[in-house]
Amino acid sequence: MLLSHDVEGSGPPILLLHSGVADRRMWDDLVPALSHAFTVVRPDFRGFGDSPMSPGEYADADDLAALLDRLGIVDAAVVGSSFGGRVALELATLHPGRVSSLVLLCAAYRGVEPTADVQEFGAEEDRLLEAGDVEGATELNVRTFLGPDASEATRERLVGMQRRAFEVQLAADEQDPPPAPRRIEVDPTALAVPTVVVSGARDLDLFKEIAAVLAREIPGAESVELEWAGHLPSLERPDAVLALLLDVLRDDPTVHQP
DSSP states (O other), X not given: OOOOEEEEOOSSEEEEEOOTTOOGGGGTTTHHHHXXXXXXXXXXXXXXXXXXXXXXXXXXXXXXXXXXXXXXXXOEXXXXXXXXXXXXXXXXXXXXXXXXXXXXXXXXXXXXXXXXXXXXHHHHHHHHHHTTOHHHHHHHHHHHHSOTTSOHHHHHHHHHHHHHHHHHHHHHTTSSSOEEEOOOOOOGGGOOSOEEEEEETTSOHHHHHHHHHHHHHSTTOEEEEETTOOSOHHHHOHHHHHHHHHHHHTTOSSOOOO
């Protein structure tokens, strides 16, 4: 299937991959400025926004490669937030020729054991969903993952995106067979593209540990910690993340610090 997506601007292509509590609308505040210098591609993964979920096995990285094929894009700089960061790593693993560089914003990664705070979150989310309390699970996700610098309007936008994801995914679980995402094993030491690993000082412990591992194991990776950021810095301080991305994507030789 072809992922729902937007393409804006002109210039070198960049691929913006959303987090697991959002959809492609999470990049709304950054796209106008980025599209002045780049061709900005932002898809909805299966089960998010306007992309449905089909029965059977699939891999998000394969969906992205198919989208790039359809758009005639050979390779792109890939910016991934949280779950989108994990998919960016999977794309660089399965289709290394499609990724010219990586910017990982508080990325997810399966190679680190869940920490106590994430286990506690997961147990509470499961409890709420099993009780049919989708609104409670939505609020839990927004409260957990969106840092204190986000505006109230941003919180309301994220509630809408997370609610939509639950609606699509819970309905898809009733299919026979249900959707089956294929597990992709990522070896960070085998990645061979310029990489910037961004972490938030106010994020959950798991993602700070993941950032440390990725920065250490990806050859030549640069590490940037945002002392003000929670888990979704591009929603918390869009202007600061825009400045960071422009520095990185334009290959500015100065230190990448917003």
